[in-house]
Amino acid sequence: MPPMSVNDKVQSITEALKERGSALVAFSGGVDSSVLAALAYRALGKYAVAVTADSPTLAPGELECAKGVAKEIGIKHIIITYDELGEPEFARNPVDRCYYCKKGLVRELKKIAEERGINTIVEGTNLSDLKGHRPGRRAVTEEGVYNPFIEFGVAKEEIREIARELGLSVADKPSMACLSSRIPYGHAITHEALERVGKAEAYLQSLGFNVVRVRDHNGIARIEVMPAEMARFLGMREAVTSRLKRLGFSYVTLDLMGFRSGSMDEVLQGR
Known part of the structure; x- marks a missing residue:
């Protein structure tokens, strides 16, 4: 068939x-x-x-x-x-x-x-x-x-x-996993952490980074953007760092591997 x-x-x-x-x-x-x-x-x-x-x-x-x-x-x-x-x-x-x-x-x-x-x-x-x-x-x-x-x-x-x-308007909308996927396994999920991550991502999206993740590692922001957008991101690093620290992050980092869906699952490989 x-x-x-x-x-x-x-x-x-x-x-x-x-x-x-x-x-x-x-x-x-x-x-x-x-x-x-x-x-x-x-x-x-x-x-x-x-x-x-x-x-x-x-x-x-x-x-x-x-x-x-x-x-x-x-x-x-x-x-x-x-x-x-x-x-x-x-x-x-x-x-x-x-x-x-x-x-x-x-x-x-x-x-x-x-x-x-x-x-x-x-x-x-x-x-x-x-x-x-x-x-x-x-x-x-x-x-x-x-x-x-x-x-x-x-x-x-x-x-x-x-x-x-x-004719749906979302035909090309990027996938958006729930905000809990920004928290490493084994670290308790709290309303405060979810709110912090959500506000950080909304801010970065307002800057034109449509595909972005802010992973919250105990107050360290690990930001994923598309590799082609890294240079533009680094040009905004002072403003980004300032805003995310005001949201409660202690440190702000850029993941050099760039955006990939489910990056928190990488620790599960070989289990």
Whole structure:
């Protein structure tokens, strides 16, 4: 059998969602969940709902982005409050912290689904995500969350292609992991640290560094930008250092390897 085209995959996902009768989409406003929400709305109309968790680990501006994309799509959008730090194991920050976050979040999503008579929760994990360290994947599998991108073999670049076809504004939006990924494993996650990191990244984004991470190593900021932007960054080092120290960082450093997704997972290699 020849491999499925992107259009075939879209059609298959749409039909699979339609067969479910109703769906609650775990919706962050990133490209993956936005495409899934758009397909769910196409398949189910008013029987599809997108739910966004407003939480301390959500980067500044992401909630407003999610609201805007939901409006673009036309899907009903519900915002709930969820504080992952209320999950003791998550706050302790073990290497599988995402498992505890996802467990707690799905618990809250199930409450919404039950209240509204929705029988399926769907989530946008895609084929490309399976390559990395993804303990949250185990949680959603245990909880029976449906991942159509996995079922039909949809990779990240295909999702971006679908987003462009659908005219979604987030088609080329950089991936944005939750702010807890800026804290080294084994170091407790606090509201103060998350706020500090979020404000630091928002500041750097305001300077034009769209792809940026500020990793918080006990008050030492390890900043990741794209290698091509390092020279420009260094030209701003005095202003950046001053601002980040005012936010509470003791030292401000630039990671010479540049931005790479999941750099905190590098310590797990060989485990």
